[in-house]
Structures are given as structure tokens and as C-alpha cells.
Amino acid sequence: MKDALRVGTTGERRFTVEAAHAISFGAQGPPPVLSTPWLIWFLEHAALDAALPALEPGEITVGTHVAVDHLAATPVGAAVVCTARVVHTEGPVISYQLEAADEHETIARGYHKRRVVEVDKFSRRLQKKITPAR
Numbered sequence: 152m153k154d155a156l157r158v159g160t161t162g163e164r165r166f167t168v169e170a171a172h173a174i175s176f177g178a179q180g181p182p183p184v185l186s187t188p189w190l191i192w193f194l195e196h197a198a199l200d201a202a203l204p205a206l207e208p209g210e211i212t213v214g215t216h217v218a219v220d221h222l223a224a225t226p227v228g229a230a231v232v233c234t235a236r237v238v239h240t241e242g243p244v245i246s247y248q249l250e251a252a253d254e255h256e257t258i259a260r261g262y263h264k265r266r267v268v269e270v271d272k273f274s275r276r277l278q279k280k281i282t283p284a285r
Contacts, residue, residue: 152205152267156245160237162201164193168227184224185231190251190259191219198235198247198263211273212245212265219261225253235263243267 166172173183195214202212225231231253239246243266251259 152210152243153207154205155240156202156205156237158237158239160201160205162197162199162203162235164197164200164233166193166231166233168225168229168231170227173227181224183227185226185229185258187219187221190221190231190233191217193231193233194219194235194249194251194259194261195263197233198245198249198265201235201237201247202245202265202267206267209270210267211270212267213273214263215244215266216264217261218263219249219259221259223253223256223258225258229253231258233259 168185170183172185172189174186175183195217199212206212231251233249233251235247235249237245238248245265245267247263247265249259249261249263250257
């Protein structure tokens with residue numbers, strides 16, 4: 152990393168809930184709503200965005216921990232803002248406070264950790280899982 156990320160640095164992702172992001176409860180259930188896995192995907196990308204300016208060429212961040220409380224349902228068509236705020240750094244590990252809101256209320260809160268890694272080293276380790284041992 153160029154410099155340690157400052158506490159308070161934020162990343163943000165905005166999106167509109169689409170049918171592909173929703174979970175359906177069937178014909179007799181309520182309308183489809185934003186699924187928790189998609190919500191976490193957008194929150195994780197907000198955290199990734201916060202770290203990008205501090206990375207050196209050849210570095211990426213990988214998620215190592217996520218804990219999210221999905222507090223309220225959000226229907227298809229609603230706008231959502233996901234925010235990740237850096238709350239702590241320790242060497243290559245970055246900790247974030249997460250929050251997501253739709254036009255009406257906070258829909259999620261949580262905590263996330265990412266680790267800065269070297270792309271080449273990460274790719275070599277991953278390749279060992281892809282290429283069968285001989």
C-alpha cells in the first residue's frame with residue numbers, strides 16, 4: 152500500500168434493485184425483495200472502492216470476514232446506497248463499518264475486513280488449485 156488508509160475513508164456503491172438481485176417468496180408470498188447475498192456483494196464492493204486509491208500497482212484487496220445484519224426489506228425498483236467506512240487498519244488488514252439504506256430507512260449494518268495482497272502471489276496460490284498436481 153502506498154500509505155495506510157485513513158480512518159474515515161469511505162467507499163460507496165449506488166444501485167437500483169433489479170429482479171436479478173431479488174429473492175421471490177412464490178406466488179402466495181410478498182413481492183420480491185433485495186436478497187442478502189446481493190446486498191453483501193454491493194457492500195463488499197463499496198469497501199473495495201475505499202481501498203483502491205491506496206493500493207500500489209500489483210496489489211488487490213481480498214475479503215476475509217463479513218458480518219451483516221439485514222434489517223429491512225427493499226423492493227425491486229428501489230434505489231440503495233451502500234457505504235463502507237474505514238474504522239481501523241493494521242498492516243495489510245483494513246476494517247470497515249458497513250451501512251446500506253434505501254429511500255426510506257437503513258436496511259443493513261455490519262462489519263467487514265479486507266487484506267491487501269500481491270496479485271502475483273495470490274494468482275500463484277490460486278493456480279495450484281486450478282492446475283492438477285502431477
